[in-house]
Amino acid sequence: AQSVTQLGSHVSVSEGALVLLRCNYSSSVPPYLFWYVQYPNQGLQLLLKYTSAATLVKGINGFEAEFKKSETSFHLTKPSAHMSDAAEYFCAVSPRYNQGGKLIFGQGTELSVKP
Amino acid sequence: DVKVTQSSRYLVKRTGEKVFLECVQDMDHENMFWYRQDPGLGLRLIYFSYDVKMKEKGDIPEGYSVSREKKERFSLILESASTNQTSMYLCASSGLAGGRAKNIQYFGAGTRLSVL
Numbered sequence: 001a002q003s004v005t006q007l008g009s010h011v012s013v014s015e016g017a018l019v020l021l022r023c024n025y026s027s028s029v030p031p032y033l034f035w036y037v038q039y040p041n042q043g044l045q046l047l048l049k050y051t052s053a054a055t056l057v058k059g060i061n062g063f064e065a066e067f068k069k070s071e072t073s074f075h076l077t078k079p080s081a082h083m084s085d086a087a088e089y090f091c092a093v094s095p096r097y098n099q100g101g102k103l104i105f106g107q108g109t110e111l112s113v114k115p
Numbered sequence: 116d117v118k119v120t121q122s123s124r125y126l127v128k129r130t131g132e133k134v135f136l137e138c139v140q141d142m143d144h145e146n147m148f149w150y151r152q153d154p155g156l157g158l159r160l161i162y163f164s165y166d167v168k169m170k171e172k173g174d175i176p177e178g179y180s181v182s183r184e185k186k187e188r189f190s191l192i193l194e195s196a197s198t199n200q201t202s203m204y205l206c207a208s209s210g211l212a213g214g215r216a217k218n219i220q221y222f223g224a225g226t227r228l229s230v231l
Contacts, residue, residue, distance in 0.1 A: 009155060032218050043119070043205055043222035044158075051218075090157060094218040101146050101209040101218045107157040 002027045004093050006106035014114045019063075019078040021109050023091035026072065032094040033074040034103065035065055039087045047089075050074060061085070086113045118142075121206050121223035128230050134193040136204055136226050144210030147189035148220065149173075149181060152203040164189055196230045203227050 007022040025031065032051050036044040048059025055067040065076045074091060091106040122137035140147065146165050150158040150173075160173030162181040170181050178200060182190045189208075193200055204227075207220040 034219070036222075041124075041225075043224045044207075044220075045222070046219055049219060101220065102148075102160065102163065103218070103220055105150075105158040107155060 002031060002093055002095055002104055004091050004104055004106040006089075006091050006109050008109055009107065010110045010112065012112040012114060013081045015083055016080050019076070019081045019085065019111065021076040021089050021091075021111065023065075023074045023076065023106060024072055025074065025091075025093045027093065027095070029095075030067070030069055033065075033067060034092040034094070035059065035063070035074075035076050036090045036092060036105075037061075037087050038090065038108075044090060047076070081111075081113045083113050083115065086111055119206055119208055119221050119223040121204075121226050123226050124224060126226060126228045128193075128196050128228065130197060130230060132193075132196050132230075134196050134228070134230075136191040136193075136206075136228070138189045138191070138206030138208075138223055139187050140189075140208040140221070141187065142208065142210060142221070143186065144208040144221075145186075146209045146220075147183065148207040148209075149179075149189065149191045150205045150207065151175070152205055152225070158205065161191065196228075198230050201228060201230045 003026045005024045034049045035047040048057045050067045058064045063078045088110045092103040119140045148163040149161045164170045164183045180192045205225045206223040209220045
């Protein structure tokens, strides 16, 4: 069965510092991969997705993620954190051939940004 | 823009009550999903539907049922609410519109349910 692991339930960075949120997946076939962001009291919003084109994927708000098959990873990065990046981030995986487009989510990582 | 609308942002119900959570999407999506979100547990799939009148159990269906009579509407039903169903409930939809975008799920704002 596929699964997603996000390392670190809480990450704290200073404003202007590098943001690195880690995600590893388990799958025999490279799946589709997603990062979602959830701001307080809101639903989830898609940040970026990997669907087997370029391995470096650029998303909204300056975020990007790199798919590394050898490491089964899809870590999310942003060069310089802003206060507005404080939110919860979810990594998700979708098998390539699944009915209904089901997603399997990681447990989430809460990002705090200190001034 | 895709819009997924959940009927209530906050609900307070009493133990034993029957509770309906409604979700409507405006993108003619085939697939609709109900999740619950709890701290430290991420999102857990309760039920999903890939067509009108079709439903499949997710990972935690116990205590819940669903209804999809029309393509745009997916309802989550708590037959007899219990305190352990106090949670944030999120609805999502996805579809073939846009071709390769079919696996992208679009979420509503969520309903925070408290069962007293």
